[in-house]
Amino acid sequence: MQGTNHIRTAALLGLLSGLLVLGSYYLIGNEQGLYIGLALAAFTSFSSWYYSDTAALMAYRARPIARSEAPEIYDIVASLSAKAEIPVPKIFVVPTQSPNAFATGRDPEHATIAVTQGIIKLLSREELEGVLAHELTHIR
Known part of the structure; x- marks a missing residue:
């Protein structure tokens, strides 16, 4: 596909x-x-x-999320990135309650994962790990 x-x-x-x-x-x-x-x-x-990654993030009004705001997400992404043997992407949050996530960037060294506030609230750690693993496959 x-x-x-x-x-x-x-x-x-x-x-x-x-x-x-x-x-x-x-x-x-x-x-x-x-x-x-x-x-x-x-x-x-x-x-x-x-600039496609910047445009996509701006379109969704995404902002970088600090590790202190979402340590669980940072830990999941770091662990999965190590397993996939890719650099840890930047992590952004989209201010909407609609559950969604996407990966963007021109290559693994310039990649970003964005998650919505809604998906963070809705999913369990295991489900969130599955979604983030899926997004990392797009980067890889």
Whole structure:
């Protein structure tokens, strides 16, 4: 399934990049427009990849959570990260009662796990460990 998502993402970025190139070409009307479109497409694709984690966290109004606020979550993530042989990701909390969690980041060294306040309150330690393990598989 993950391979299919990568293909869909690449296809979408390719389509959007193509639209930028064609749009620039038609707006300017010559070869210079083509080069400007290529530069814009490269810039926007790189920015999307590089800042996607920040954008996702901002969209959900997530904030970093201190270890003192959630030592249990930090212990679970640290233990599971060690087992998966990946760096411990940053941990954020989303201020909503809807139970959810997600992982984001461009690679394991720049990864973040976000959990909602609702999922923290709702799940037992064992259930929360399962959810966090699942999110770490996305990072790995």
